[in-house]
Amino acid sequence: MQFLYGSGEAAALSYQAFFGLANYIISMASDRAVGHDLRSVVMSPGSTLDAPIFEPCGDKPLAVVLDIDETAVLNLGFEADAASGVPYDQARWDAWERTGGGDVTAVPGALDMVKAAKAENVAVVFNSNRSTVNADKTAAMLAGLGFAPVVHGDTLWLQGDAASTGSGKDARRWAIAKKYCVIAMAGDQLGDFTDLFNASAQAFEARRASVGGRYTSVLWGHGWFILPNPVYGSALKGAMGEVFPLDKRWTPPAAGSPATTAPAPEIKEK
Amino acid sequence: MQFLYGSGEAAALSYQAFFGLANYIISMASDRAVGHDLRSVVMSPGSTLDAPIFEPCGDKPLAVVLDIDETAVLNLGFEADAASGVPYDQARWDAWERTGGGDVTAVPGALDMVKAAKAENVAVVFNSNRSTVNADKTAAMLAGLGFAPVVHGDTLWLQGDAASTGSGKDARRWAIAKKYCVIAMAGDQLGDFTDLFNASAQAFEARRASVGGRYTSVLWGHGWFILPNPVYGSALKGAMGEVFPLDKRWTPPAAGSPATTAPAPEIKEK
Numbered sequence: 001m002q003f004l005y006g007s008g009e010a011a012a013l014s015y016q017a018f019f020g021l022a023n024y025i026i027s028m029a030s031d032r033a034v035g036h037d038l039r040s041v042v043m044s045p046g047s048t049l050d051a052p053i054f055e056p057c058g059d060k061p062l063a064v065v066l067d068i069d070e071t072a073v074l075n076l077g078f079e080a081d082a083a084s085g086v087p088y089d090q091a092r093w094d095a096w097e098r099t100g101g102g103d104v105t106a107v108p109g110a111l112d113m114v115k116a117a118k119a120e121n122v123a124v125v126f127n128s129n130r131s132t133v134n135a136d137k138t139a140a141m142l143a144g145l146g147f148a149p150v151v152h153g154d155t156l157w158l159q160g161d162a163a164s165t166g167s168g169k170d171a172r173r174w175a176i177a178k179k180y181c182v183i184a185m186a187g188d189q190l191g192d193f194t195d196l197f198n199a200s201a202q203a204f205e206a207r208r209a210s211v212g213g214r215y216t217s218v219l220w221g222h223g224w225f226i227l228p229n230p231v232y233g234s235a236l237k238g239a240m241g242e243v244f245p246l247d248k249r250w251t252p253p254a255a256g257s258p259a260t261t262a263p264a265p266e267i268k269e270k
Numbered sequence: 271m272q273f274l275y276g277s278g279e280a281a282a283l284s285y286q287a288f289f290g291l292a293n294y295i296i297s298m299a300s301d302r303a304v305g306h307d308l309r310s311v312v313m314s315p316g317s318t319l320d321a322p323i324f325e326p327c328g329d330k331p332l333a334v335v336l337d338i339d340e341t342a343v344l345n346l347g348f349e350a351d352a353a354s355g356v357p358y359d360q361a362r363w364d365a366w367e368r369t370g371g372g373d374v375t376a377v378p379g380a381l382d383m384v385k386a387a388k389a390e391n392v393a394v395v396f397n398s399n400r401s402t403v404n405a406d407k408t409a410a411m412l413a414g415l416g417f418a419p420v421v422h423g424d425t426l427w428l429q430g431d432a433a434s435t436g437s438g439k440d441a442r443r444w445a446i447a448k449k450y451c452v453i454a455m456a457g458d459q460l461g462d463f464t465d466l467f468n469a470s471a472q473a474f475e476a477r478r479a480s481v482g483g484r485y486t487s488v489l490w491g492h493g494w495f496i497l498p499n500p501v502y503g504s505a506l507k508g509a510m511g512e513v514f515p516l517d518k519r520w521t522p523p524a525a526g527s528p529a530t531t532a533p534a535p536e537i538k539e540k
Contacts, residue, residue, distance in 0.1 A: 006473040006513030007505035008460050008480030013283065013498060015481050016491035020290055077520025083510065095522040103520040108481050190278050203276040210278030211285050211378050221286035228283060230500035235277035240353060243276030250347025250373040252365040 001083055004231050005074060011108040013228045018109030021184055021225045022116035025064060028183040029120035032062060041185055041223035042177045043170075043194045049213040052194075057181030064117055065176055067187035068128040068138070070229045072110050072147060077103025079231065088232075097134040101141035107227060111146050123180060125155045127172050127192075132158040154179075170195040188229035193219075203238025271353055274501050275344060281378040283498045288379030291454055291495045292386035295334060298453040299390035302332060311455055311493035312447040313440075313464045319483040322464075327451030334387055335446055337457035338398040338408070340499045342380050342417060347373025349501065358502075367404040371411035377497060381416050393450060395425045397442050397462075402428040424449075440465040458499035463489075473508025 004010050032038055037056060042065075044053040066072050078096045082088065117124050124147065130138050135158055139150040150156045159167070162175035169191060176182060190197035190210055200206035211217040220226060229235065274280050302308055307326060312335075314323040336342050348366045352358065387394050394417065400408050405428055409420040420426050429437075432445035439461060446452060460467035460480055470476035481487040490496060499505065 002473065002508045002513050003500035003505045006477060006508040008467065008470075008473075008476040008478075009458070009496060009499070009503070009505040011477050011481045012460070012490045012494075012496045015487055016290070016496055017286065019488070019491040020286070076514055076518035080510070080514035080519050081521055083514070092522050096520065099523055100520050103518040105518065109487075188279070190282070197278065200278070203272065203278075206278040207276060207281050208278075211281045217285055217379075218289070220282045221289040224282075226279060226282045226286055228498050228500075229279070230273035230498075233279070235273045235279040238272045238276040240350070243272050244346055244350035244353065248346035248373040248375065249350050250366065250370050251351055252362050253369055 001079060001231055004070070004229060005076060005079060010228050014107050015109040015112075017186065017221075017225045017227050018107075018113040020221050021064065021186055022113045024184055024223070024225075025062075025113070025117050025120055025122050029062060029122055032181075038062075038181055038183060040177050040182045041219065042173045042182045043196065044177075045170075045174065047194070047196065049194075049196050049209055049216055052215050055177060057183075060179065060181040061123060062121070062183050063123040063125045063176065063180035064113075065125045065127050065173065065182050065185045066110075067189070067192040068126050068130060068142070070107070070188045070231070070233075071186055071192065071227050072107055072126065072142070073104050073145065074107055075100070075104055094131065094134070097130055098137050101137060101144060104141060104145065106145045106147075114147060122183070123155060125157070125176055125180065125182075126150065127157045127169055127176065129159045129167050129169070132160045167191065168195045168198065184223050184225060186225040186227065188227040189233045189235070191234060193224050198234075203242040206234065271349055271501055274340070274499060275346060275349060280498050284377050285379040285382075287456065287491075287495045287497050288377075288383040290491050291334065291456055292383045294454055294493070294495075295332075295383070295387050295390055295392050299332060299392060302451075308332075308451055308453060310447050310452045311489065312443045312452045313466065314447075315440075315444065317464070317466065319464075319466050319479055319486055322485050325447060327453075330449065330451040331393060332391070332453050333393040333395045333446065333450035334383075335395045335397050335443065335452050335455045336380075337459070337462040338396050338400060338412070340377070340458045340501070340503075341456055341462065341497050342377055342396065342412070343374050343415065344377055345370070346375055364401065364404070367400055368407050371407060371414060374411060374415065376415045376417075384417060392453065393425060395427070395446055395450065395452075396420065397427045397439055397446065399429045399437050399439070402430045437461065438465045438468065454493050454495060456495040456497060458497040459503045459505070461504060463494050468504075473512040476504065 039054045039056050044055050047053045077100050114124050135152040139156055142150045157172040162172045164171035200209055309324045309326050314325050317323045347370050384394050405422040409426055412420045427442040432442045434441035455463055470479055
């Protein structure tokens, strides 16, 4: 939480991602203006990570698709409350969707990116697993931060919309891509880009899939833009054996082995 | 640790940063090739965050300056050992510099960026707070991963070089900038870009400085490239009151207040 909500490093990471996205929007809008054919960055049905299919855009209006939580919005109030040690539960989160709209802030750089999108006539569309029941509260929260216009079913898609089930977001992505040419997406979870990532049972499989595929590695920063979130989500699974490969283990040499007398730096300052 | 060393999300963030850096290198090398004047992204002596000075490059050879730990190299063996609960100490870190060279891996995307730099004839220079005493071990570790050539005093600068003191890196940055036109820098700590950030006593000051200055915010992803590190370093300071603003606190409404019956999503899946 210190890292994500309090540090300059995380703010810089967010700016870097949104700066890249803003530039990408300008570049794609410019391509459209000179008549280049664009394709969506939403993987179509039938895709695999190694053989993705991206639909051509035709003349659909351009859009960028954003996740909401910890992508466009920092849930400061909810997380400050959680920091006191309260365990997560869904009723608490539901109460947050309904009553927390004043205790949030925009992710650093997100509104600069929105400004660039508006200048290029590119729609900003939200795809979130927040509840449809609280759609008006979520729309008001986003509008309050400066993300308007937010219209449920057009620029706001929530859990259950487009017959989506569970936490998958593909059904909504496909619905959005029917109307818009999705030139870019941004999120803090791999599932914000394609549900295909959710098939990875183990952390190291997801890690390999995220950057090891024939196409996925080149999409990061080039159509897919990821924001940091070490606080919750799919990035935090993985037991010791998955996170640290067995062939990269180390223990310090026994006392008495040769040592230098030079002062070593504090790790916090490297 | 799960996030940084095990997740696809962190690997994607790293790829995104290095992909941006590789593109930036190509763009700057192309500018140089057509005769544009370049300037260094190292802040010169006398700079402030609000009024930075960047030296013109003249015809110096181009270079990108990288931090080592958790920027170019993931210290898997050291952190797996630390994960067992061993507290950090400098003797242990010193032993790691001397004996851990086989238990590391390159940060995802770093070697792709180096390949792009080599293709453009841009030198890769390391600026680290590792000890000069272990320079040969550190150079061998980097070479083993594919970062060669690594030459102490030319493409490898360590704590104490260039009369640097403590954990500050400016003295070495200025020494590097005397020889090279530093078109870009990459690091995981704000201090990898300018020591001016180290003056922030409180977390929220560093956060504001990192993206709130007249120039700093536009450098992220545009000369300055930041890598994620929520495991150690300057990003992890900050008490509750600095991380979560007092005007963004929230507690759930008391039981009995209106509630929906809709199932709320699990936070891990938003």
